[in-house]
Amino acid sequence: MMSMTRTTVDVDEAALSAAQAALGTDGLSATVNTALREVARRSVLADFDVLRDVDGTPEEVRAGREGRGGTPAG
Numbered sequence: 001m002m003s004m005t006r007t008t009v010d011v012d013e014a015a016l017s018a019a020q021a022a023l024g025t026d027g028l029s030a031t032v033n034t035a036l037r038e039v040a041r042r043s044v045l046a047d048f049d050v051l052r053d054v055d056g057t058p059e060e061v062r063a064g065r066e067g068r069g070g071t072p073a074g
Contacts, residue, residue: 016031025031
């Protein structure tokens with residue numbers, strides 16, 4: 001089970017409504033958690049290089065990740 005933290009936060013209602021529409025979520029918690037996961041996912045994808053990560057040799061993948069400060073492929 002994932003760890004959750006209960007907190008109080010001021011939320012921009014217009015931004016919340018826009019995020020709910022974009023994400024297809026209902027409620028504050030579901031929208032915030034989905035948005036946080038989406039930002040993290042996009043960060044990982046921004047670092048993805050199809051030619052290297054899919055078509056590259058294991059050595060090319062490892063070198064590319066190490067060159068960007070990423071974790072070496074194991």
